[in-house]
Amino acid sequence: MLLTHLHQIRALVIDADGVLWRGRQPLPGVAEFFDFLHARQIPYIIATNNSARPEADVVEKLARVGARIEESRVLTSSQATVLCLPRLAPHARRVLVVGGEWLGIVLTRAGYQIVEQDADAVIVGIDWNLTYDKLKRATREIRRGAKFIGTNADKTFPSEDGIVPGAGSILAALEAASETAPVVIGKPERTMFDIAVEKMGVAPELTATLGDRLETDIEGGHRAGLKSILVMTGVTTPELLAQSSIQPNWVFDDLVALRAAWENG
Template sequence: MSSLQDISAFIIDMDGVLYRGSTMVPGAAEFIAFLREQGKKFLLLTNNSSRTPVQYVEKLARMGIEIDEGRIFTSAQATALYLRQKAKPGTRVYVIGMDGIREALTAEGFVLSEDSKVDFVVVGMDTTVTYEKLKKAALAIRAGAKFIGTNPDKTLPTEEGLVPGNGAILAAIQTATDVEPLIIGKPQKPIFEIALARLQSRPEETAVIGDRLETDILGGLQAGLKTILVLSGATDKDLLESSEVQPDWVFESVKELLERMRGEA
């Protein structure tokens, strides 16, 4: 296995890696500072479509991590870029989701509609999801709208523990329609290709850092990246041992990863 020092660029998840809910994971700020000191390139790549990049900048700043907006890329942005390739501006979309996905879609010229006469149903993380929203989505899909999911994460790491994620919302709609959603975010390869292009980095010199085997690690492996799992979020040792998906490195958190990288520097 190559050394961590051979890695020149990092694609870093946020939920469960840098923070849980509104609480920073110990060592997160120091880890980002170390990457800067070492001249390492990095991009924060999140499957959570609820916030805009600006809102993520503000959230990180409250925790003492200063990040430029350009260093953040979300599944909401990836979804909007995908739809722009498939549909014209003015196309009507029904959205279950929060500011992140709504602003990303409107920025690309899509019209957000509240009725079932739409071409796409786009579903992202929504902490205010209701039966009425699920019903509208199901009716639109049954009427022929294409079903798009920003990300498949079943849970979301918080201070309280793992809570329902977007995958739970998608599952309800899939059950009601018998239609499987097209997933845009991790582990799909295109979002990693966008990240590599933004970093101007090659897969073999890039590592993904994540807390989730089925999105961060699987997606990284499929994209040809090195993979680093941290156990500070959605994955514990029992889940890791029972999984066919295995990362290149495993650390308790970014704090332990930082200690290893400092030792190799």
């Protein structure tokens, strides 16, 4: 089926930051939008490049604004990274982590040993406590031959304080120092979209990605064969949209406008 109308969409891959909230601040129409999806029985996965927070945090954050969802509907880049590690580094057991505490917890639960030297892989996510020493150790291990893996390549992300550096900024520093390009798991790579689509059991051509970033949510969705919906509540400005070669199938001011168009379409 060629999707030309919103009402033809059978499933959604939904971004979080810049779509559902901005930092700690919820965005307009979140609870009502999920009520709409539940009423229409439209399956969805919230796929976020945020590697620092557990899936339960997304559930709790949505519950505070009246949106009730199950943890199984959340896919984080840390979770996706663990799912992909056996394929990317099949013999890896020892990993050096540049990232938040949660990323280390997820890897430990999956049976990996967190180390500071002699690592089989270097896993990089957002790190609120990044130091030069961490960058130095990671560079040493990558140059020694450890597999270099990034949970996501977001250079920035929206917060209540404005646009701030993301995991991609850390990856860029390590790539420059190690002269090695990372394997990236999160959006815009199609890995997370493929995992989400498989979880929902809906064909990619009947699925749309819903996000705020052209270069991750929209471009990544297109790579995975999905249609795309952009909301203007995150990092994309009208000027950026007009100048970009990456163009979504639909554009809306926010979730309120999207729901209204979908209901009336």
